[in-house]
Amino acid sequence: MRFAGGVTASLLGKLGTILAEEAGLLAGVEDDIQYIMEELKSMDSFLAVLSSSLDHDKQVKTWMEQVRDLAYDAEDCVDVFRHRLRRPRHQHPLAGGLLHAVRLLRTLKARHSVATDLRNLKLRARDVSERHARYDVGIGPPTGGAICISSSTAASSSGLLRRSAAFLKEVGHRGMDHYKHEIVGQLMEKNDPQLRVISIVGNGGLGKTTLAKMVYQSSAVTGGYFQARAWIEMPRCFKIEPLLRNMIRQFSSRGRDILDILGVDPMKQSFTVFSDDKPFHNYGKMRLLRVLDLQGCKGLRHNHLKNISRLFLLSFLSLRNTSVEELPDSIGDLQNLQTLDIRGTGINKFPGAAVELKKLAYLLAGTKFHFEANRAEFSGIWSYESMRMPTGVGKMKGLRKLGLITVTDSTVLLQIGKLTQLQKLSIDVTVGDVGGAVHIGPEDTRRQEHLVDLLSKLDGCLRSLTILDSGNGNGLGQILNDLRRPPLLLHDIQLVGVLQTLPDWVASLNRIVKITLRFTSLTRDAVRVLANLPALAQLVLGYKSLVECDEQLVFDRKGFKGLKLLHIESVEVSFQEGALPNLEWLKLIGHFGDQSVSGMKHLHSLEEVYLDIGDERLQEKLRKKATKYLKRTNFVVA
Numbered sequence: 001m002r003f004a005g006g007v008t009a010s011l012l013g014k015l016g017t018i019l020a021e022e023a024g025l026l027a028g029v030e031d032d033i034q035y036i037m038e039e040l041k042s043m044d045s046f047l048a049v050l051s052s053s054l055d056h057d058k059q060v061k062t063w064m065e066q067v068r069d070l071a072y073d074a075e076d077c078v079d080v081f082r083h084r085l086r087r088p089r090h091q092h093p094l095a096g097g098l099l100h101a102v103r104l105l106r107t108l109k110a111r112h113s114v115a116t117d118l119r120n121l122k123l124r125a126r127d128v129s130e131r132h133a134r135y136d137v138g139i140g141p142p143t144g145g146a147i148c149i150s151s152s153t154a155a156s157s158s159g160l161l162r163r164s165a166a167f168l169k170e171v172g173h174r175g176m177d178h179y180k181h182e183i184v185g186q187l188m189e190k191n192d193p194q195l196r197v198i199s200i201v202g203n204g205g206l207g208k209t210t211l212a213k214m215v216y217q218s219s220a221v222t223g224g225y226f227q228a229r230a231w232i233e234m235p236r237c238f239k240i241e242p243l244l245r246n247m248i249r250q251f252s253s254r255g256r257d258i259l260d261i262l263g264v265d266p267m268k269q270s271f272t273v274f275s276d277d278k279p280f281h282n283y284g285k286m287r288l289l290r291v292l293d294l295q296g297c298k299g300l301r302h303n304h305l306k307n308i309s310r311l312f313l314l315s316f317l318s319l320r321n322t323s324v325e326e327l328p329d330s331i332g333d334l335q336n337l338q339t340l341d342i343r344g345t346g347i348n349k350f351p352g353a354a355v356e357l358k359k360l361a362y363l364l365a366g367t368k369f370h371f372e373a374n375r376a377e378f379s380g381i382w383s384y385e386s387m388r389m390p391t392g393v394g395k396m397k398g399l400r401k402l403g404l405i406t407v408t409d410s411t412v413l414l415q416i417g418k419l420t421q422l423q424k425l426s427i428d429v430t431v432g433d434v435g436g437a438v439h440i441g442p443e444d445t446r447r448q449e450h451l452v453d454l455l456s457k458l459d460g461c462l463r464s465l466t467i468l469d470s471g472n473g474n475g476l477g478q479i480l481n482d483l484r485r486p487p488l489l490l491h492d493i494q495l496v497g498v499l500q501t502l503p504d505w506v507a508s509l510n511r512i513v514k515i516t517l518r519f520t521s522l523t524r525d526a527v528r529v530l531a532n533l534p535a536l537a538q539l540v541l542g543y544k545s546l547v548e549c550d551e552q553l554v555f556d557r558k559g560f561k562g563l564k565l566l567h568i569e570s571v572e573v574s575f576q577e578g579a580l581p582n583l584e585w586l587k588l589i590g591h592f593g594d595q596s597v598s599g600m601k602h603l604h605s606l607e608e609v610y611l612d613i614g615d616e617r618l619q620e621k622l623r624k625k626a627t628k629y630l631k632r633t634n635f636v637v638a
Contacts, residue, residue, distance in 0.1 A: 032118045036074060039125040043067045066128050070121070076288050076313070077117045079336070083312045176207065180214045188220060288313055295320040295341070302326040309333035320344050320364075329353040338398075343367065348387055350405075355392035363396075366404030366426070384468065386428040394418045403427055403466060410443065413450035417457040425458070426466035426494075427451075431475055448475060452482045459485040469497030477501070495520055496542075502526045511535055518542035524553060531559025540567040543590065552596070555579040575599035588613055588622075597622060601629035612638035 186198055200208045215221065216231055230247045289311050294300055300322040308317075309330040317334070318341040325346030331337075332353035339362040347365065365387035386406040394415030403426025407413050416422075429451060431444040455462075465487060469476035476497035480486075486505035493509070494516040502522065507529050514537065515530060521544060530536065539560075546553065553571050557578030564582055570590030576599055583603050587610040600609075600622070609626065611619045623635045 032115075032122045035122055036118070036125050039129055040071065040074070043070075043128070063128070063131060066131070070124055070128055073124075074121050077121060079313050080117075080288075083335075176211055176214060179211055180218060183211070183215050184218055184220045187215070286311060290314060290336075291316040293318045294322055297322050300324055302328070306330070312336065315339070315359075317341070319347075327351050327354065332356045335359065338362065340364070342387070348385065350387055350389050350393075352390040352392060355390060355395050357396060359398055360396055361398050361421075362401045363399060364401060364403075384428075386468075389416070391415065397421065400424065404468070406430075407447065407451075410446040410450045413447060413454050417450075417454040420458070420461055422458055422461055424464035425462060426468075428468045428470075429475060429479065429497075430468070430470045431473070448479055448482075451479055452484070455479075455483055455487060456485040459487045460489065462487040463490060464492040465490055466494040467496070471497070474498050474500065477503075494518075502529055506530075507532070509533055514538040514540075516540040516542065517545040519544045521545075521547050523547055524549070524551065527553065528559070535562065536560070537562055538565040538567075539563060541569065541571055542567070543569045545569070546571055552598070572596035573598075575602045577602045579603070581605060584608070586610070590614075592618060594618060594621075600626045603630070606630055606633045608634045608636065610636045610638070 183198060183200075200212055213231070216229065221229060232243060232247060234243070287310060290313050292311065292314055293316070295318045298321075300319065302324050305319075305324065305328050307330075308314075308328060312334065313336055314334050315336050316339045317337060318339075320341045321344035323346070324342070327342070327347055327350070329351050330353075331340075331351060332355070334357065336359060337357050338359050340357075340360060341362070341364045343364050344367055350363075350365070367385040384404065386404045389405050389407055389412050391409060391412055392415070393412055397419065399419050399422055401424040402416070402419070402422060403424070405426065406428040407416070416425075429448070431447070455465075467476060467479070476495065477499045480495075480499070480503040483503070483505065486503070486508075488505065488508055488510075490509055490512055492514045493512060496516075496518045497520065499517075499520040499522060510533070512533055513535055515533075517540065519542070524546065527541075527546070530539065541553075551572075552574040553568075554574045554576065556576045560580050560583075562582060563580055565585045565587075566580065566583055567587040568589070570592070572592070573588075573596070579599070579602055582605050584605055584607045586600075586603065586606060586608075588597065589610075589612045592613045592615070600606075609623075611622065613619055619637050623637070626633065627635065
């Protein structure tokens with residue numbers, strides 16, 4: 001069980017800062033803060049020892065929970081103190097005596113309230129400490145744990161795998177229930193508390209998932225032995241964020257951090273709305289809220305956010321896929337905000353006041369790239385929405401992820417170039433498009449030059465880069481070719497727009513894992529460059545990524561040794577013997593002729609094929625032909 005270690009460390013830092021910076025406002029409570037700090041330091045040291053063991057008796061667990069609750073409540077008290085006694089945004093800490101006197105008067109009531117809270121916390125800290133001594137809460141021998149396969153002990157790992165596989169071979173003879181109890185017994189094994197994971201191995205159709213679900217739902221697992229549990233199903237290709245969101249929601253629904261939308265507990269710290277139409281405006285009861293997830297709440301409008309600044313402790317706010325079209329200027333008062341997710345909304349402009357969000361690390365905006373296709377020819381139009389950034393964005397030094405954004409002011413590009421912690425950038429660089437011809441004026445030229453400068457300055461920190469150019473010119477290609485210091489540490493790059501040729505530096509992307517290309521109009525030679533990238537695991541050749549020609553795109557035994565996922569849209573393709581030896585997932589979308597896909601039988605590692613080619617007859621033909629040779633491959637037809 002892991003408890004308050006991280007919280008107490010954070011809290012001790014905040015208490016020390018308050019003692020150093022706000023001594024003039026702490027008359028009469030300095031000793032209380034010092035006492036709480038010393039008690040928490042002692043408790044933190046003891047917790048560190050307790051955390052090295054995974055199981056304790058009920059008495060120890062109760063005491064650990066009391067320390068955790070004390071730490072959480074103390075941190076809430078400190079954060080409320082810092083908010084209510086904060087200086088005006090532009091007042092210097094060494095402001096004159098008159099301003100200080102005014103501040104003392106203005107904060108009189110708040111200081112009295114904080115002093116009362118601190119004295120109560122001091123009494124609680126004393127009680128928790130005395131309870132530890134009174135009941136001799138100590139460290140006993142561990143009595144339980146979860147089984148694990150350790151990668152450092154191959155013998156024990158293979159033995160467990162053999163036992164797990166043996167379970168499934170005999171399921172038909174002895175029944176699932178027996179094996180459920182045997183696995184539960186291993187989970188509760190008292191003589192080996194260090195192990196964590198059990199693998200259930202066997203061929204498809206034997207009931208592995210059913211057996212795992214039975215164990216997960218067993219009374220032994222749900223009865224309180226484990227502090228938390230979650231059921232996660234992993235698809236072949238997945239994004240980590242939705243999986244983590246799913247896990248957090250399952251943990252929250254069983255733990256301390258959930259608020260019921262019908263009866264909000266004002267002391268809770270996390271709130272997730274699962275309804276898609278219930279507006280949210282009950283701020284008064286939720287002043288200590290730190291996490292607010294309103295994703296998918298279609299009834300939410302911008303007027304519901306007018307008092308959002310009251311939630312001054314918020315660190316996470318998601319308005320994703322809601323009907324909000326505008327952020328209030330008061331969003332800039334959320335000085336603890338670290339994540340703001342406004343993707344899939346109508347918000348196309350970031351408020352100027354919000355550049356004061358110094359702690360904001362993740363600003364996620366815009367909508368996903370969307371292609372509206374004509375199914376017969378797989379032609380059509382593509383669209384996306386981005387958000388315009390204001391001047392002053394250079395103040396947001398903590399930003400790590402930013403986008404999808406558009407920049408109309410070249411000065412803003414210079415400011416983004418100062419964000420040296422930025423790891424992921426998604427940006428629209430489209431210039432004016434009139435009557436099919438691209439008209440580039442002086443400001444457009446400056447924007448391109450400043451974008452080149454921006455990318456060159458961020459070459460050492462960027463790990464993910466998306467650039468979109470929906471114009472008809474070659475602006476994207478010019479920008480990438482002009483880079484003085486290309487971002488060679490990228491793990492992921494997405495390029496949407498006309499390139500015609502790949503920049504030379506792409507051949508040096510030795511750490512690149514995923515490449516996505518759309519509308520790039522590249523020749524087949526570009527694919528040969530990509531084939532030699534040593535870490536490339538995922539390749540998306542989207543619509544018009546390659547110029548049309550009569551030749552098939554041929555994958556031979558040369559290159560792409562580590563590729564695991566290949567996504568192709570409307571490109572005739574052939575796979576030769578020995579090609580793509582590690583390919584596990586193939587996705588074919590768009591318009592394909594009868595002879596436009598060949599050699600799939602040579603993809604011996606293939607586990608799943610996804611077909612969405614608009615021709616049911618051809619889809620069935622491809623499926624039958626491939627399954628003749630690929631017996632273990634799963635086919636998914638749209």
